Amino acid sequence: MAIVTVSAAVSHVGKIRSNNQDSGFAGETLFAVADGMGGHAGGDVASALALKRLAEIDGHYNSAVDAEFALQEAIVAANAVLTETVYEHPELTGMGTTLSALVRVGHSVALAHIGDSRVYRLRDDVLTQITIDHTFVQRLVDSGRITPEEAKTHPRRSVLMRVLGDVDAAPEVDLQVMDTRPGDRWMLCSDGLSGVVERDDIEKILKNNIAPKDAANALIKESLDHGAPDNVTVVVVDVHQSFESPEATPVMVGSAAQPIAFEKPAGRRPTRMTGIPGLRLHPRGPASTEPSHFEPESDDYLDELIEEDRRRSRRRKVTWLVGVLVVLALIAGGLYAGYRWTQTRYYVGESNGTVAIFQGVQQTVGPMALSHVFQETDIPTDALPPFNQRQVENTISADSVTAALEIVKRLSDAAASGVADSTDGDGTSTGTPPPTPGPTTTPNGTAP
Structure with a gap:
């Protein structure tokens, strides 16, 4: 029996944004999610170009190590494509994309990750987050400065420390090889899901014995039910054992699924970029109410963020202390008022x-x-x-x-x-003393 995969990819623009800057891919052995950044006219370009370049390595490999090496080369090439695209189209300066991908080879998977999209694995009904976010708040969590709960609402939660784009010619990508076995369910998603839906809710949906397509749609719906302030992309991959290997038709979703064609800037001669597929840029619209991803450009900026976080922590501690003092003052005031009342009795x-x-x-x-x-x-x-x-x-x-x-x-x-006075609780006398015993008599009726 052979190890096979059954997969599905779904993407949704969400309820706030006007265009989809996410891209998703489910192929024969390669599965990936990319979340673009760089504004209305840049994020979709970045995620689409990166995923289309990565899709070229979808195929069979002799070992997971070979697949890992192919992932690394493809990601470096995708980063170069983005850099060249910005050179040809300066209006896209600053665009970039996250990327999380896996390639299954037999009982192993090769994983590559950069940014804050995520890879999860459901095994024996237990959901595990495989990747670690390359974000500013995750660095604060790792250093113990804030809790994971505080990270969910931190004002800088959208700041990325690592992405693909024109900022770094040699981006640092997390690469690893892991085992997989029949019964595993892998899920890749953009932060439009993981940043909105609680982990327990994601686990509950993935544990349902439903097809990957139905599971992906259920996760998208859960994000929409929570407001879906960002684009949402989900890829679900089930690992099975089968006598037959079903044919897998590669599926692109999100911005990578749209027709692409760059318009040549007026007065500029064609260059090597003319051979690279382009994407029709969407017209600019109103800005989203959610902040887009942002990558710091210098250590000074990081120092400023860290100092800002320290100030925020101090303000939080002062607010907490003032709140405790107010509560203690109210309690003390209540106790004092109660004591003063007792002294009137x-x-x-x-x-x-x-x-x-x-x-x-x-x-x-x-x-x-x-x-x-x-x-x-x-x-x-x-x-x-x-x-x-x-x-x-x-x-x-x-x-x-x-x-x-x-x-x-x-x-x-x-x-x-010597006569008892019957005094009731309010200080008044009833005027009726207790009965006194009368004289006793002998059995013959005479007093003793």
């Missing part, structure tokens, strides 16, 4: 064996009591009738200091007379 209880008036409430907060002795009396608690002793031990609440003094006066009278 009084009750009568026992202190050092005598009746006393307490200010506050009969509660504690941790080790702190919410009441204290307001006034002691000279009424011994053991001089009170048993009923009133129990009342004082359990405390008698009073609404005011006047009510508390009234309770003390009644208790003093009860201690002097």
